[in-house]
Amino acid sequence: MANRPAYLKNLKSESVVQRVINCLTDGMISGELKPGDKLPTEPELAANFGVARTSVREATKILTYMGVLESRRSEGTFVSSGFQESMIDPMVYGIILNKGDDFDSLMELRELIEVGILQLAVKKEDKEGLDLVKKKLEEFETAVAQTEDVAQAAFQADNAFHDAVSALCKNTLVSKIDSVVRMLTYSVRWETVQTMIDSGRGEELLEAHRKIYDMLAAKDLQQIDERIRNTYFLDALDREN
Amino acid sequence: MANRPAYLKNLKSESVVQRVINCLTDGMISGELKPGDKLPTEPELAANFGVARTSVREATKILTYMGVLESRRSEGTFVSSGFQESMIDPMVYGIILNKGDDFDSLMELRELIEVGILQLAVKKEDKEGLDLVKKKLEEFETAVAQTEDVAQAAFQADNAFHDAVSALCKNTLVSKIDSVVRMLTYSVRWETVQTMIDSGRGEELLEAHRKIYDMLAAKDLQQIDERIRNTYFLDALDREN
């Protein structure tokens, strides 16, 4: 994970809280801590690690807000079994995010994941799931055809559509990554939909979604590889202009 | 974000820490707190909110680890500007927690990411990085040609090779995911290398790596898409047999 020589591990940096987080994380990686497991109590952890309870608390709180742990008063702290979304408002990320070199990395990851989802989806064949996508596509049509609050309705429909597509890949990990990426790209996507709707390119947006459905329905892996990159990421295209 | 009737707002939930987080995020959303801005000191915040400093700290720590805030000792806490790598940590934990019951998903993700790395690498062109990959390939050759502890040497060389390849994509997020996935697939990969070496298929292993290098050197995107899936994941092939 680090590309620094192992022998100069952590004379500095590596705060107490970080160390506690690492210990807990290692436990999860090694399998000692599995989803559903109960952690020792905070005082016990503090004693074992030789740190203050406040430090343990900061660590567990962080992991809690990431959706990794779950604390129940009077019961204890547990490794969470289903993962929830992060409790931080996606809007906040939007405030911070838009700029920076690493944002490009995020967009690349997004493309990689979303194309991957389509490829997996084609392999797996899920008639019902595909029907759901079709339904979401139709809802998207009506959203675009609306008279007021079109952008908002379209954005909502867009998210629902992509959720349905994401489910098609039948891979919880990939879907999870997709959902996080979509959360982090929340504001860009919202702006894109907004500007496209406002500038009367709603039909174009719709067409892009329809193409995705067609490819999925036709199981056209070739097209996915070759052409989707040019139509799927409208916001990326916009950025280049 | 909530779909609960408004009138039962929050008789419960809404802890002190959560309230502090909400105040801060509201400030960011409203624009009172912009990227780069300095927050009041922890004692000041505590006094203003009428809560303990520990609660303020838990809130800011959480936001810090989410990549929203940045704390610098003796200077203060600031709204971070730009993308923070830690923002994808929730996703990483999602991968870690899910590995146990969903090994196939993990392997699919691995393929997706590693093929993605190759594609990105071809786009980005990094002569020095490519030379490093070549060097690692040569080290792999000598490792396989060794007389004792071949499997271990080969495995180590294999990891070094893939690290070098991973760096080629110049995308910290993708590389991070790759490293986590590789960490979680550690034992499978180790077993694969071991059995292949032990059964005298070392040359085959080497050949697979050489092919990857050749594709990268030739910038052969086509081959990556079409053929790599059949040679890259030897362990996956083994599993199917």
Place this chain on the structure above:
DNA sequence: GATGTTCTTATGTAAGACATATTATAGCGC
């Protein structure tokens, strides 16, 4: 047997003290 009371447990919150890293400033010698 259902209801209410107490007791236990572990997290939630508070308050104060000390440690430490970074910056700014004052002092000192030259």
Place this chain on the structure above:
DNA sequence: GCGCTATAATATGTCTTACATAAGAACATC
């Protein structure tokens, strides 16, 4: 005056102790 070092000021980092509170369990009550 210039440059160096020592010191103080500042704000986060960590530790300690104490108490509040929610949820469950055991028990008593009607």
